[in-house]
Amino acid sequence: MTPAQTCPQCGASMPADAPASLCPACLLSSALPTDPGATMLIAQPKPHALPQIGEVFGGYRIERELGRGGMGAVYAAEQLSSGRRVALKVLSHQLDSPDARARFLREGRLAASINHPNSVYVFGTEEIDDTPVIAMELIAGGTLQDRIQRYGPLPVGAAVDAVLQIIAGLEAAHSVGILHRDIKPANCFEDMDGTVKIGDFGLSISTAGRGDSMQTMDGTFLGTPAFCSPEQLRGEELNVRSDMYSVGVTLFYLLTGRTPFEGRNMVQQLANSLEKAAPSPLQYRPDMPQGLARIVLRCLNKQATERFGSYQELQQALLPYASIAPTPATLGLRFAAAAIDHFILSAASFVVPLFFVDSPMDVLNPKIIRSWGFFWLTLGMFVARHLYFGISEGVWGASIGKALVGLRVARLNRSAPGIPRALIRSVLLQALVIVEIFRYSTMDVTQITAWSYAWIVIQILFFLLFFVTARRQNGFAGLHDLWTGTRVIQKSAYQPRVAMAQTEDTVPATDGMRKIGPFHVIATLSATGTEEVLLGYDTRLLRKVWIRQTPSGSPPVSQVQRNIARPGRLRWLQGERGESESWDAYEAASGTPLTSIVAQRQPWRVVRHWLHDLAAELCAALHTASRPDTLTLDRVWITSEGRAKLLDFPAPGSVIVASEGAVTPQIFLNQVAIAALQGRMVALQEATALNMPVPLPIQARQTLLSLKSTTDLHGSVVQLRALTQLPAEVSRWRRFALLIGTVAPSLFLTVFMALGMSFYKGWAAKNPAFSAIRGCMMSYEDMLKNKQQPGLENIPVPVARAAMETYIAGTYGPIVRDPQQWDSPIGRSILPPPVRASVEKIVHGHPPPTPEDLQKAKALLQPLLDTHVAERTKELGFAGKHQTMDFVTASVLGVYLLVTAILSLFCAFAFRGGLMMRILSIAVVRDDGTDATRLRMLWRSLIAWSPILLLPVVIMFDAPLMQMAGDQDVIRIIGLIAMAVLSLALVLAAIATRGRGLHDRLAHTWLVPR
Structure with missing residues (x-):
């Protein structure tokens, strides 16, 4: 308590x-202030003044005031020693106290420990005239709160883009054990290029044991109530979910221009924040996606455990609503999704009626089909069919089929379409199902006629009609998409950067260490000729730096390079040029030089981010005349976060690469790509001449091949950025889908046939007369052709035929004259219409035989009835000795798979891939990245289908083996089991191995995204 x-x-x-x-x-x-961006801070005032505009304050010239916060004021200032413009944060003299000073300096140290493109960079801390100050990166665009107050709420895509960048910065802070605790639009700064950075770590706490106590101020409350989580307002222990609540409020504010909880005064606002459930942002922004509103409300849940578990989870949820244009779903993927959905619905349509009839064969009885009960059942299934699409796509944006192939239905604002709109889509596309209901009620669908085939063609043409408008320009939208304002898009294939392994070494005691400027020298990282790169340590900010020592008389770093603040380059911190000192200090980037990494092949999912980083930096450097003089592989550094940085000097620990003259950015990027993907150092001439000799996604290969010839570097940046959002490889799931999609027709037909035979066998066992009639009619048809029957060699064929007519009329006449039996589904299924007509002709055209005549005919035909007719009757009832259900099913499956294998071989050779590869957007390339030839595709398919293709060989040696073993069933079962085990082993091996299966390894091929 x-x-x-x-x-x-x-x-x-x-x-x-x-x-x-x-x-x-x-x-x-x-x-207390009621401004939602104001930080509550109460303390005893002290009468001191802050710097004045235009005065020189220490080593800075104050230019203008940027704003005031809970800890002090922030000014735009010029650092006189370097000419760099900075944001100078000065502790307010009204809050000056030992605790405030400690907290203020701790803010600088915490912020300085974060080095991320979406976090405001700290250059240094010092005391000027006994006043603590923090020199930070100056963000030219102002805060997000300034933008909202000036222009109003942001567009949905822009708001989500901003929050995604805020999340990236917070995740970097959390990775080094820092909770921000004061996330709000006033602390989020927007640069001129649209980059958003999180700043003002004045209320942050370290959870990583950095040696700082959690400084507080007696008699103060720190925070911004409108953006604080309930647990923070109650003073409870905080974790990352508390910051996530503030992120949710910030997104709410960016979308609506207001905070979720407001009041006439601060007390009322606090009460609302603690007690009331958050309102939906849809109340203030009805046009925003409903899915995005649910994400905001989940962040604002009063219970921390109900929020997102991590920033990465929140990021994945927000990505579909970012401003990046979604990738339209191809017609192939949509067809695959439709096939899965309709397979599920067809199976349900087959099974559900069985629960409403006495026998499965009743569903073939025209009387039952045309009954009102069956009509309402069919109508109910029609409604359920559309509710399946209406609910799944309307609420979650995807049916089962679309979810399995990575698609979703969305409105133009990317929200789920809603149940009414999804129902309209479904009804439009399946309008002919209504006609199907009345067709079942008015026609005998058990009989296959020309109209049956025509109806199938009509359904296909009607379905295709809806896609006559599908164009790449409109996102492959069909008529039902255009009429309902929806699109089918692919789910985001975003994959985070792969972090590089990094060992965090401890900093030794600095006592007695050599000093260069304000930095202590820890170690020498590299030495090349007259230059050295040293590892230094900043004892004030508790962070490492790189110190580049140059020969005396070296020119100073240019003003342009001093002001570089891009993520693709190192930040220059300070330097010295004199008779005894010539050095420059840069931020120390944790990570590894590229020349060390390329000792092993790197996957495309990693390299694509490096290429985009370098291309973006080179493009920006061309516009600001800040490109490095030398572009070689040893000037590339890969950070521990998986980012690529371009250095102005050889990277510490790298293999020195001699400069080969002027290099264009495009050729340099091509050289980096080949070296990283092939896992070896690549000379410039080799990079110029070679293609891209590695297996890559088709679009990635085309983009990289175009690098050497293009002059539009900005266009290359755009293309490389797009590649980071596309699948980098064919996943195990997609390879599994390829396999299942290929064999699914065979499996479906086999299961359908097995169920049919099972029902048929049960019905035949309960109604043996129909099988017997069919057996007699088979022999009777032979007699009509004057064929001598076994056992009746001494009897003339006309006499035997007359005896068979008497036997059929006398034995089965009562069944033919009874409509309930004769018109039953079992009778119609076993006896085809021509046979039924022949039996009816015999019964109705033959006078009812007397018992004596029937007995004479039976005695005459007894040898035939006991042998040939009995065998044919058993075959019709699947009662043969060697034709067990299991064996028949396995044999049929083998035949279907064999047909599938032959078709696959044909498609592999004729089209270099089958239909499923096209549907799943998969291509096959060789080890060197070039398209697989037809012969190689044929060889790959032969290896993959080898267990099935061996089936004829097994059948060929079936008879000799059975004669040797004496037990035919055992040999058959052993052969089928062996083939099944071999096939299953190959399938599991193909799916379990990363990258490619055994058949691809043997064929020297790769599956890549098309």
Whole structure:
């Protein structure tokens, strides 16, 4: 139980969850600000002034005030020693105290420990005139709060883009054990190029044991109530989910221009934040996607455990709503999704009616099909069919089929279409199903006629009609898509960067260490001729630096390079040029030189991010005249976060590469790509002449091959950025889908046939007369052709034929004259219409035989009935000795698979791939990345289908083996089991191995995204 609290200002008792350690009366009397961006901070004032605009304050010239926060004021200033413009944060003299100073300096150290493109960079901390200051990166575009107040709420895509960048910066902070605790639009800064950076770590705490105590200020409440989580307001222990709540409020503010909880005063606002459920942003922004509103509300859940578990999970949820244009679903993928959905629905349509009839064969009875009960059942299944699409696509954006192939249905604002819109889509596309219901009610669908085939053609043409408008320009939209304002898009294939292994070495004691400027020298990283790169340590900010020592008299770093603040380059911190000193200090980037990494092949999913980083930096450097003089592989550094940086000097620890003259950025990027993908150092001339000799996705290969000839570097940046959003490889799931999609028709037909035979065998066993009639009619048809029957060699064929007519009329006449039996589904299924007509002709055209005539005919035909007719009757009832259901099913499956294998071989040779490869957007290339030839595709297919193709060989040696073993069933079963085990082993090996299966390894091929 929480002990009772008292207000430190008036001594009054307070509830245990009082948010600010002050009673409501003191809060109200303190005239707290109601601006949602204002930070609450109460302390005893001290009469001191801040720097004035235009004055020189220490080593800085104050230019203008940028803003004021809970800890002090921030100014745009020029650092006189370097000419660099910085944001100078000065501790407010009104808050000056030992605790405030400690917290202020701790802010600088915490922020300095984060080096990320989406985090404001700290250049240094110092004290000027006994006043602590922090020199930070100056962001030219202002804060997100400034933008909202100036222009109003952001477009949905822009708001999500901003929050995704905020998440990236916070995730970098969290990775080094820092919680921000004051996330709000006023602390999010937007650069001129659209980059958003999180800053103002004044309220941050370290959870990584960095040696700082959690500084607080007596009698103060720190935070911005409108953006604080309930647990932060209650003073509870915080974790990353608390910051995630603030991210949700920030997104709410960016989308609506207001915070979710507001009040006439701060006390009311605090009460609302603690007690009320968050309103949906749809109340203030009806046009925003509903899915995005659900994400915001999940972030704002009062229970921390109900929020997202990690920033990466939140990022994946937000990505579909970013401004990056979604990838339209190809017609092949849509066809695959439709095939899966309709397979599920067809199976349900086959099974459900069985629960409403006495026998499965009743579904073939025209009387039952045309009954009102069956009509309402069919209508109910029609409604359920559309509810399946309406609910799954309307609420979640994807049916089972679309979810399995990675598709989703979305409105133009990327939200789920909603149930009414999804129902309209489904009804439009399947309107002919209504006609099908009335067709079942008015026609005998059990009989296959010309109309049956024509109806299938009509359904196919009707389905294709909806896609006559599908064009790449409109996202392959069909008529039902255009009429309902929806599109089918692919789910984001975003994959995060792969972090490089990095060992974090401890910093030794700096006592007695050599110093260069303000930095202690820890070690020598590299030495080349007259230059050295040293590892230094900043004891004030507790971070490492790189110190590049150059020969005396070397020119200083240009002003342009000093002001570089791009993620693709190192930041210059400070330098010195004199008779005894010539050095420059840069940020120390954790990671590895590229020349060390290319000792092993790197996968495309990793290399594509490096190429985009380098291309973006080279493009920006061309516009600012800040490109390095030399472009060689030893000037590339890969950070531990998986980012590529371009250096102005050889990377520490790299293999030195001699410069080969002027190199264009495009050729340099091609050289980096080949070296990283092939796992070896590549000379410039080799990079110029070679193609891309590695297996890559088709689009990636085309983009890289075009690098050597293009002059539009910006276009290459755009293309490389797009490649980071596309699949980098064919996943195990997609390879499994390729296999299942190929054999699915065979499996489906086999299962359908097995169920049919099972029902048929059961019905035949219960109604043996129909099988017997069919057996007699088979022999009777032979007699009509004057064929002598076994056992009746001594009897003339006309006499035997007359005896068979008498036997059929006398034995089965009662069944033919009984409509209930004769017109039953079992009779119609076993006896085809011509046979039924012949039997009816015999029964109705032959006078009813007397018992004596029937007995004479039976005695005459007894040898035939006991042998040939009996065998044919058993075959019709699947009662043969060697024709067991299991063996028949396995044999049929083998035949279907053999046909599939032969078709696959044909498609592999004729089209260099089958239909499923096209549908799943998969291509086959050789080890060197070039397209696989027809002969290689044929060889690959032969290897893959070898267990099935061996089936004729097994059958060929079936008879000799059975004669040797004496047990035919055992030999057959052993052969089928052996083939099944071999096939299953190859399938599991193909799916389990990463990259490619055994058949691809033997054929020297790779599956890559098309």
